[in-house]
Amino acid sequence: MSTQALLACHEVSRHYGSLKAVDGASLDVSSGEVLGIGGPNGAGKTTFFDVITGVTPPTSGRIEFDGRDITEAGADEICHAGIARTFQLNAAFEHLTVLENVQVAAQFGRHARRFPGFRLSRASRQAAERALDFAGLSSKAHMTAGALPVLDRKLLMIAGAMATEPRMVFLDEPVGGLNAEEIDLIQGLVRRMQGQGVTIVLIEHVMRFLLTLSTRVLIMHHGQIIFEGPPDRVAEDATVVETYLGQGAAGRLKKHFSEGADA
Numbered sequence: 001m002s003t004q005a006l007l008a009c010h011e012v013s014r015h016y017g018s019l020k021a022v023d024g025a026s027l028d029v030s031s032g033e034v035l036g037i038g039g040p041n042g043a044g045k046t047t048f049f050d051v052i053t054g055v056t057p058p059t060s061g062r063i064e065f066d067g068r069d070i071t072e073a074g075a076d077e078i079c080h081a082g083i084a085r086t087f088q089l090n091a092a093f094e095h096l097t098v099l100e101n102v103q104v105a106a107q108f109g110r111h112a113r114r115f116p117g118f119r120l121s122r123a124s125r126q127a128a129e130r131a132l133d134f135a136g137l138s139s140k141a142h143m144t145a146g147a148l149p150v151l152d153r154k155l156l157m158i159a160g161a162m163a164t165e166p167r168m169v170f171l172d173e174p175v176g177g178l179n180a181e182e183i184d185l186i187q188g189l190v191r192r193m194q195g196q197g198v199t200i201v202l203i204e205h206v207m208r209f210l211l212t213l214s215t216r217v218l219i220m221h222h223g224q225i226i227f228e229g230p231p232d233r234v235a236e237d238a239t240v241v242e243t244y245l246g247q248g249a250a251g252r253l254k255k256h257f258s259e260g261a262d263a
């Protein structure tokens with residue numbers, strides 16, 4: 001592992017029978033980066049997240065976080081080590097309030113599970129308050145999660161992740177289904193996360209969001225990393241244009257970068 005890498009993935013694979021969802025992906029992420037991952041549906045992006053965050057074990061390969069081997073670690077252990085994530089689809093306790101959801105994240109994202117009984121630590125309460133405030137959800141703290149509109153559900157997952165006080169956050173399609181104004185809001189929030197020293201890896205199909213925020217971009221296809229480079233090079237890569245972007249989108253993105261636009 002390079003001395004700079006906070007996260008290092010070596011030849012990571014996740015196979016489902018004969019399907020190579022992730023196929024020998026190697027990746028280093030340095031502290032402070034915003035790494036954007038794009039690629040067609042079914043390319044293996046979420047599965048790669050799942051393997052790194054302990055949702056599913058790799059078939060082969062090795063993953064190190066801050067020099068520690070986390071390949072075999074469970075999701076809770078990985079979260080306690082400093083990696084939090086959000087999900088593409090809603091992942092809230094629908095019948096709990098916004099505050100309760102974030103408190104649960106703060107508690108279990110920081111402490112080992114202890115049963116029976118559930119008592120929130122003072123530190124968890126405070127972390128939950130800070131995370132709600134950070135995500136702009138304090139005024140909705142007592143709403144039931146199931147009643148939230150799409151944007152607030154995305155914010156709730158981000159609040160839950162931040163409540164664990166992570167060093168690294170994985171965001172799976174944080175702006176999927178949002179309108180332009182909402183996308184800008186999430187963009188600002190991701191920038192603030194980065195400003196707080198959180199290293200970010202995000203998956204997104206909304207290319208302008210992905211390319212505007214990312215310091216480096218990966219494109220996946222058939223479980224493999226087919227491109228790695230700066231955002232302004234993505235639309236110039238012939239393989240990426242052919243397998244993912246198409247000529248139309250690539251042309252618009254090139255124009256976007258040549259004009260130096262910010263969104």
Ligand SMILES: Nc1ncnc2c1ncn2[C@@H]1O[C@H](COP(=O)(O)OP(=O)(O)OP(=O)(O)O)[C@@H](O)[C@H]1O
Nearest residue numbers: 016019021039040041042043044045046047048088
């Ligand atoms: N638990 C599973 N069992 C079997 N196959 C799976 C499982 N999870 C994912 N796959 C398959 O692995 C492949 C990669 O899926 P994945 O969700 O990682 O792609 P993705 O790049 O995140 O796609 P999208 O952009 O649509 O979210 C797909 O063919 C998918 O059907």
